Amino acid sequence: MTSLQALIFDVDGTLADTERDGHRVAFNRAFADAGLDWDWSPEVYGELLSVTGGKERIRYFITQYHPEGVPSGDLQDWIAGLHASKTKYYTQLLSDGHIPLRPGVRRLIQEAREQGMRLAIATTTTPDNVFALLEAALAPGSPDWFEVIAAGDIVPAKKPAPDIFHYALKRLELEPQECLVFEDSGHGVDASHQAGLPTVVTVNSYTHNQDFSGAALILNHLGEPDQPFEVMAGEAGQATYFDLALAKELHQRAIATP
Numbered sequence: 001m002t003s004l005q006a007l008i009f010d011v012d013g014t015l016a017d018t019e020r021d022g023h024r025v026a027f028n029r030a031f032a033d034a035g036l037d038w039d040w041s042p043e044v045y046g047e048l049l050s051v052t053g054g055k056e057r058i059r060y061f062i063t064q065y066h067p068e069g070v071p072s073g074d075l076q077d078w079i080a081g082l083h084a085s086k087t088k089y090y091t092q093l094l095s096d097g098h099i100p101l102r103p104g105v106r107r108l109i110q111e112a113r114e115q116g117m118r119l120a121i122a123t124t125t126t127p128d129n130v131f132a133l134l135e136a137a138l139a140p141g142s143p144d145w146f147e148v149i150a151a152g153d154i155v156p157a158k159k160p161a162p163d164i165f166h167y168a169l170k171r172l173e174l175e176p177q178e179c180l181v182f183e184d185s186g187h188g189v190d191a192s193h194q195a196g197l198p199t200v201v202t203v204n205s206y207t208h209n210q211d212f213s214g215a216a217l218i219l220n221h222l223g224e225p226d227q228p229f230e231v232m233a234g235e236a237g238q239a240t241y242f243d244l245a246l247a248k249e250l251h252q253r254a255i256a257t258p
């Protein structure tokens with residue numbers, strides 16, 4: 001019987017609700033810094049989230065809303081500079097403690113560590129952002145708890161391509177059926193599902209209407225003993241919050257299902 005060996009976490013929207021009040025705010029601060037009159041409202045940002053990757057998102061915004069383009073010169077370099085400024089603002093926001101972990105995330109990660117369950121991250125965001133979030137919201141030194149932090153441009157194609165999950169599996173030296181993924185978005189589930197990985201979804205305000213075909217369980221969050229989760233789709237039995245016992249049970253069910 002193939003047993004569960006590792007939990008693989010997405011970051012944005014899964015570990016923490018980082019998009020509306022984190023990334024979006026940082027993008028707008030970088031735009032203002034650059035003298036641009038661009039200001040992404042929560043609604044416009046929700047549309048732009050259809051494109052994963054901050055640099056790719058800026059390029060998409062230019063083509064969609066500002067076809068007149070930007071300062072002459074190499075567009076890729078100009079976007080990279082703007083994105084680096086955004087990352088500086090975003091990591092500062094995180095370091096100031098503005099973005100907390102979502103319900104149940106800390107509890108599940110601590111339980112996994114206590115029981116010797118391996119941990120990894122597979123995310124589209126920039127590595128600096130992952131370290132800043134973990135250091136500020138989980139615990140100082142907590143990036144070391146994750147054997148693999150697969151992030152951003154380390155792979156040629158971002159989610160919904162499965163590349164980042166293939167990279168994480170290769171580094172873990174594990175098979176997909178030995179792992180369980182936690183995701184928040186349709187793009188993330190597309191990617192993990194293509195990689196053959198059983199996946200639990202915790203939706204958020206930007207992703208709750210998206211298509212999560214292939215997910216093993218869809219929840220509003222991972223819950224706490226005093227804050228029960230809501231099951232949107234799938235089977236959680238008598239459980240009212242997501243713990244390692246439920247992870248193992250769900251994993252066995254998922255890998256038994258063709």
Ligand code: XBP
Nearest residue numbers: 011012023052053054123124125126
């Ligand atoms: C979400 C993303 C990222 C962030 C912005 O990543 O698509 O691009 O929105 O971060 P995930 P960057 O859900 O896979 O964690 O600007 O660093 O890309």
Ligand code: MG
Nearest residue numbers: 010012013184
């Ligand atoms: Mg996400």
